[in-house]
Amino acid sequence: MEPGTGTFSEEQFREACAELQRPALSGAAWELLMETQGISVYGLLNQPTGLYEYKFIGTLRAPPDLLVDICMDLGYIRRQIPQVTEAYETECNGETVTYMKMEFPFFVSSRDCVYVKQRRELDFRGRKIQVVLAKGTSLPQFPERPGFIRVSQCQVKLAVESAGHNRSKVFIYCFVNPGGWIPSWLINLLVKNGIPGFLADLENACLRYQRRT
Secondary structure, eight states: OOTTOTTSOHHHHHHHHHHHHSOOOTTTTOEEEEEETTEEEEEEEETTTTEEEEEEEEEESSOHHHHHHHHHOHHHHHHHOTTEEEEEEEEETTEEEEEEEEOOSTTSOEEEEEEEEEEEEEEETTEEEEEEEEEEOOOTTSOOOTTEEEEOEEEEEEEEEEOSTTOEEEEEEEEEEOOSSOOHHHHHHHHHHHHHHHHHHHHHHHHHHHHHO
């Protein structure tokens, strides 16, 4: 796909690059939630939902290309999130669209989501930066399924550049509203408690891949 076409604009890609170099944390109530695995994690309360938007800023032990490859790999997602029982990609209107189904036990409703994503490499102010943008979408090819809550509010921005040998400087923005009846305070608590494990698993996945190659 040509730059600047489709769901995401050239400006959105360049904004992600700019945040990698200087994160936009002023002008809003972003608060430092934790520092773990070399990453500072900031949160901003989304008032309409009561959920947090997150920004991850720091370095990880992985080269940029590999880190982005792992994040784009649906197989990795399925291995890390056992509740994901179906995940596949298809092309719609010239864009890569992902469908993901998550099934939960007991009283938690199962969910699915449809999102579009695009990966680009940019030369930003003389620096090579890998960017991935993703957001929820609605398409007639993916009607809502009975018994599943459709997760429509989700957005991810990832920008990565080299920070030396086998290290990457990383910026991640993430907001997901799972919908349903789960209290927002419980979702915020579960996400916050899961962040250190998520970052450790991501680094370990990259290290395992490097050992195999």
